[in-house]
Amino acid sequence: MEVRNPGFFETPSFWVTEYGEVLEALRARPKGSCETAGTSAGGREIGCIAYGEFEEVKRTATFSSAIGAGYPPAFFGETRRRKPVLAIVSSIHGSEVEGCATLMNFIHVIETGRDLRGRPWSNLQRLASQMRIVMVPLAQPDGRVRCGITNLVGGDIDDVYYYGQGVTRAGEILRWPECKRRHPVAAEEMAFLGGYYNDDGVNIQHEDFFSPTLAPETRSLLDLVRREVPDCVLSLHSCGAGPFFIAPDNLIAQSYQYLQLQLATIVAARHRMAGLRPNDSPRTGPVGGFHFQTAVHYASGALPLLFEFPHGLRGKPYTLDEILDTGLTMLEEVIGFGTAWGYLPPEMR
């Protein structure tokens, strides 16, 4: 693997994204319940931490059957839980670590009221205490370890593709979205398999979700949402054009799509007010696209959200401080929305 810029491998102490330091930090949190979500294709532990009491949902039917019955409580439970449940999954693309850095700071906010820079976030801490929050900061550790970078600040799109999609044996950088024409990517055809994929070349975002041979990361994350039945699942990614939510997802009910758009608008307004330069062009997913967040929705009934952080490339620069502020303000809005209104459409409650 090439060091295209030494700065991609250096970071201040508040920017925690290395596999080993993330696991260690999760285990050291006294107030959270640290668990293992599963094991990656390369045999790496997938760390998970939860805050707030687990409340079991007593259901009598699958999501599909409950919807068919016109009676969502058959799936969501007759009695409402005391607190909404939010699950946050970051870095299923292992080179997109900005969400991981944000979650490690958010965990510190929950524990102490301050982020790892020492800045107070008392409102965010207060809001978070009103929910159960389950976090998987590095959901695909194989790609994270392989790509090695801690950030892409000051880079260009070739850097994104080099560390993300990788380089073929012919010396060509795989580019997005052409990289998606192969799934899984054959590791033996690559000079460097980027962080987008697990050790078997699988992109978790685009699995064959109905196959019995799911990647262990995908299996673990779907099992997690089945267990938790979250009201909302937030999947954290990064690209050169962030920040924005990809919304709406066209293969879920319209009432969920409205909520996706509402949250995207609210967070963009917050980012605009804070000078964090949201991407204002419409960012919908491809028509007919059934992705990780779609699978998560049908496995749990949750409102699925996909947020794209900025990488801070030269074409749209952000400092690491600004990227972290983008993440923490986004969380404050998403969690504030959930505590005030809930995440499920009215007909699901």
Ligand SMILES: [Zn+2]
């Ligand atoms: Zn991604």
